[in-house]
Amino acid sequence: MALVRTLVVIALLAAVFVQPAVGENYLYQIIQATVLVADPDRTADALESWVERNGGYALLKSSDRVVLRLPFRQIPQLRNKLEELSDYILEISPQSRDLREAILETQAKINSRRVVLRQTLALLDQADVKGTLAIEKEVFTLIEEVEQLTATLQKLTLDRTFSRAEISLRYLEQTVPENIPSSFEWINSVDFYSFIYQGLAQEGR
Amino acid sequence: MRRLLLPLALASLALTISCSRLSVTPPEGFAELGGGRSYRAVSPEGMLYRVRNMKNEPRKDLSFWGEALENHLHKEGYRSSAEAQSFESGDREGLYYEWVLPSGNQSYLYLTALIVTDRTITLAEAAAPHPVFTQYRQALLDSLTSIRPRR
Numbered sequence: 001m002a003l004v005r006t007l008v009v010i011a012l013l014a015a016v017f018v019q020p021a022v023g024e025n026y027l028y029q030i031i032q033a034t035v036l037v038a039d040p041d042r043t044a045d046a047l048e049s050w051v052e053r054n055g056g057y058a059l060l061k062s063s064d065r066v067v068l069r070l071p072f073r074q075i076p077q078l079r080n081k082l083e084e085l086s087d088y089i090l091e092i093s094p095q096s097r098d099l100r101e102a103i104l105e106t107q108a109k110i111n112s113r114r115v116v117l118r119q120t121l122a123l124l125d126q127a128d129v130k131g132t133l134a135i136e137k138e139v140f141t142l143i144e145e146v147e148q149l150t151a152t153l154q155k156l157t158l159d160r161t162f163s164r165a166e167i168s169l170r171y172l173e174q175t176v177p178e179n180i181p182s183s184f185e186w187i188n189s190v191d192f193y194s195f196i197y198q199g200l201a202q203e204g205r
Numbered sequence: 206m207r208r209l210l211l212p213l214a215l216a217s218l219a220l221t222i223s224c225s226r227l228s229v230t231p232p233e234g235f236a237e238l239g240g241g242r243s244y245r246a247v248s249p250e251g252m253l254y255r256v257r258n259m260k261n262e263p264r265k266d267l268s269f270w271g272e273a274l275e276n277h278l279h280k281e282g283y284r285s286s287a288e289a290q291s292f293e294s295g296d297r298e299g300l301y302y303e304w305v306l307p308s309g310n311q312s313y314l315y316l317t318a319l320i321v322t323d324r325t326i327t328l329a330e331a332a333a334p335h336p337v338f339t340q341y342r343q344a345l346l347d348s349l350t351s352i353r354p355r356r
Contacts, residue, residue: 038284038285038286038287038305038312039286039287039303039305039314039335039339040335041335041339042286042287063335063336063339087284171305171312171335176282176306176307177278177281177282177283177306178281178282179281180277180280180281182273182277184273184277186259186260186326186328187273187274187277189259190274190277190278190317190328190330192283192304192306192308192313192315192332193308195253195255195315195330195332196253196308196313196332
């Protein structure tokens with residue numbers, strides 16, 4: 001009985017220590033959205049300023065597309081921001097990929113290669129010229145692999161820290177305004193269509 | 206017939222005076238068009254910029270006329286692309302609005318700007334397809350700040 005209790009206590013303690021720290025994120029979140037906006041350039045600028053204020057950055061910004069990297073905690077706020085800046089959200093599709101397995105696998109590969117590297121280097125002292133050359137070649141290969149894996153790990157760490165948002169900006173399509181008379185005479189002369197079609201003609205040109 | 210000629214002559218004289226009371230620096234890259242009742246300038250892409258004076262009747266201030274114009278255009282179905290923005294034109298304050306409107310298969314931006322004095326409402330307008338407008342937006346805003354009554 002005492003043995004069982006000890007095992008349960010150990011299991012509980014292990015569960016506490018193995019759990020990731022609060023707020024730790026292992027998901028790579030990608031949001032793809034298409035929004036209708038009145039002024040795509042202004043919206044792109046507003047999204048860039050917003051993401052920079054919130055610790056992220058813009059990877060790409062053009063008149064029809066914005067790609068942002070933003071801290072994963074800002075994902076819920078991004079949706080609110082899109083609702084605020086756009087007239088209509090045509091489409092929004094969140095996706096996420098669990099990076100835990102890839103991170104653990106990469107870390108394990110790095111560790112194992114480092115162990116092999118240490119063991120290989122230890123052989124150098126006992127090796128003859130031919131053996132030294134073979135060991136050097138092996139060492140270079142291992143160092144290259146460790147560097148590549150370290151880069152992969154950094155990329156995975158970046159992906160779990162910064163989510164990605166790809167936002168397509170489309171011009172707002174709308175119906176043509178009606179002509180409603182105003183009580184103020186001069187306001188009746190303010191008309192976009194007369195302006196663009198007769199702006200020159202009405203002046204006798 | 207003669208009875209009609211005098212009022213017509215007076216009206217055209219008043220319009221000419223009204224026009225001559227405006228001094229505007231054209232937006233950079235625009236060509237000024239002479240003649241006509243209002244100040245006009247055009248970009249190489251055909252974007253028109255027009256500034257004209259109207260009587261401030263009934264005599265009200267900038268916020269009143271800004272609100273009246275905004276309400277009316279909203280009622281007609283114009284969609285604003287941003288909140289009204291204020292600007293300084295010499296010692297006078299102005300307000301400008303940008304509207305988004307469809308024409309053909311393009312989205313246009315239409316700028317309306319107001320400067321109001323005791324006697325005059327100065328209205329500036331500019332419109333172009335979105336990419337053209339954004340190219341000249343800053344030049345237009347610079348020109349708005351240059352509008353002065355000619356003394």
